Amino acid sequence: RSRLLSLALAALLWLQHAWRSWGGVKFVQRRLPGLSRMFWESAKSCVFSLPICGGFCAPTASPEKSCLRHFSNEYTVPLAPRYMLLAPCLEFSPCCLCCGRLGTRWGHRHRRPIMLFGFGLNAVALVLAVVAALGLTTDGGQLKRFAWVRGSGAVAGCLHGCPIETYIGVELRLDTIHCLGPAQVIDMVGSPSCTTSAEQMGFVAEQDAPDRLSREVEWSDEDACTRSDDRSMKDLCAECRDSMVSKSSVILSVLTAFPTMATNLQRSTPFGDVNCQKAMGMLMNLVGMLTSLIALLAFRRACYANLPEGKDGLGAIEWTLGPGFRCLMAATLIKFPDAICHFLVPVPKPKWTKPAEKLNLAQYMSLGETVRDSADDLQARSREDAGKTGSARTGPGEQGHCRDGEDVDRADGDEMDLVVDSGSSPLPGQMLQGSDGMGDNSEHGRAAGEHGKDMADNDEAIKTEKAAKNACADAFDEEAQAVGHS
Numbered sequence: 001r002s003r004l005l006s007l008a009l010a011a012l013l014w015l016q017h018a019w020r021s022w023g024g025v026k027f028v029q030r031r032l033p034g035l036s037r038m039f040w041e042s043a044k045s046c047v048f049s050l051p052i053c054g055g056f057c058a059p060t061a062s063p064e065k066s067c068l069r070h071f072s073n074e075y076t077v078p079l080a081p082r083y084m085l086l087a088p089c090l091e092f093s094p095c096c097l098c099c100g101r102l103g104t105r106w107g108h109r110h111r112r113p114i115m116l117f118g119f120g121l122n123a124v125a126l127v128l129a130v131v132a133a134l135g136l137t138t139d140g141g142q143l144k145r146f147a148w149v150r151g152s153g154a155v156a157g158c159l160h161g162c163p164i165e166t167y168i169g170v171e172l173r174l175d176t177i178h179c180l181g182p183a184q185v186i187d188m189v190g191s192p193s194c195t196t197s198a199e200q201m202g203f204v205a206e207q208d209a210p211d212r213l214s215r216e217v218e219w220s221d222e223d224a225c226t227r228s229d230d231r232s233m234k235d236l237c238a239e240c241r242d243s244m245v246s247k248s249s250v251i252l253s254v255l256t257a258f259p260t261m262a263t264n265l266q267r268s269t270p271f272g273d274v275n276c277q278k279a280m281g282m283l284m285n286l287v288g289m290l291t292s293l294i295a296l297l298a299f300r301r302a303c304y305a306n307l308p309e310g311k312d313g314l315g316a317i318e319w320t321l322g323p324g325f326r327c328l329m330a331a332t333l334i335k336f337p338d339a340i341c342h343f344l345v346p347v348p349k350p351k352w353t354k355p356a357e358k359l360n361l362a363q364y365m366s367l368g369e370t371v372r373d374s375a376d377d378l379q380a381r382s383r384e385d386a387g388k389t390g391s392a393r394t395g396p397g398e399q400g401h402c403r404d405g406e407d408v409d410r411a412d413g414d415e416m417d418l419v420v421d422s423g424s425s426p427l428p429g430q431m432l433q434g435s436d437g438m439g440d441n442s443e444h445g446r447a448a449g450e451h452g453k454d455m456a457d458n459d460e461a462i463k464t465e466k467a468a469k470n471a472c473a474d475a476f477d478e479e480a481q482a483v484g485h486s
């Protein structure tokens with residue numbers, strides 16, 4: 001033991017000497033900032049690479065000014081670190097490129113409200129799916145509130161009614177019977193008491209209400225459908241159990257709502273929109289809706305439509321669909337309008353084909369903004385061309401451009417003023433008549449005729465100017481509409 005202690009002490013002394021001689025303190029002081037910076041960059045890279053929410057706080061190259069730039073950028077794209085490596089199989093596949101071209105001009109102009117509307121629909125679908133998932137419980141009290149199918153009735157032959165209720169969930173079936181009053185008073189005609197009959201069928205009295213008895217049957221139990229003596233009831237029970245919606249399907253309907261909402265936000269800006277996301281938004285919604293509808297309709301047929309009015313000798317039962325089934329059905333149908341929202345909005349045109357040169361993800365996504373820049377340049381050029389056209393038509397000394405019909409309105413006003421002025425001036429005939437009255441002054445009549453001719457030429461010039469400015473305004477409107485469509 002003393003030798004081991006001596007060796008350990010000698011090793012410590014040697015490490016201390018080596019640390020001082022090699023400048024260990026200075027090494028750590030010199031390398032610590034770089035190591036901390038490298039650790040910080042690695043940590044940020046790991047955080048930004050998290051699916052869906054990792055890119056919310058990432059520094060982005062998106063020119064979007066609104067808060068959507070946090071949810072629609074190069075970091076929020078699925079598999080962002082490897083997206084361009086997988087782009088030949090995903091982004092530039094024939095299926096994704098074909099889906100990216102689909103859409104309307106109206107959808108392109110209203111991209112943001114359409115995608116935010118789809119986001120709201122999926123948020124509602126998430127809440128509905130959570131309510132439906134609460135029907136997966138194996139707790140009888142919770143199943144009463146979130147059952148998928150409910151049944152209510154009364155025991156046949158019971159003197160005081162004896163109401164019965166049945167609750168069907170994905171994992172559990174709950175049967176309850178309420179025996180009103182003391183057991184020796186509530187007797188079925190020619191049969192044992194209500195409590196005795198219920199206990200013989202497997203019911204157990206509840207602790208807080210002794211006159212209320214319940215029976216819980218899990219669908220995973222092999223004896224779940226063997227407690228009835230009726231062969232048809234056994235077959236119906238087995239069919240309902242086999243047609244039960246799987247627990248994993250209900251859980252997936254909740255989990256898949258998050259990437260679906262993220263897809264709506266990703267496509268809300270031209271920068272963040274990509275072909276792969278549109279293909280997923282359209283095809284996955286349609287496929288998921290069809291598969292879920294098939295399972296839900298099979299459950300509805302086996303566990304609701306085919307159920308008899310009487311069960312296990314307990315009397316007539318009226319069946320209704322519970323909130324669990326209704327909520328999941330509504331959440332499934334919401335996928336269809338969301339798919340339509342994705343269909344209406346096309347991917348920006350520069351992303352319809354594979355780029356000729358190799359680009360990183362940020363550069364590729366920036367192609368969507370070139371449409372907006374080119375539209376602004378085209379609008380500026382159209383205004384400049386319209387100004388040149390207006391100056392050529394209206395002649396020197398006139399305003400050579402049209403601004404949304406402003407000059408046309410001014411031309412109308414000028415024309416009206418000139419017409420009034422011309423109306424107040426004497427006409428050629430009047431001037432000639434006046435000249436006759438003054439003594440047949442031929443020189444004065446010739447001057448009046450020239451004045452009338454000048455007025456007619458002036459009116460013709462005004463009409464020509466108005467027509468030129470109207471044509472200028474129409475040409476500018478057509479070019480502006482073309483820019484907006486593009």
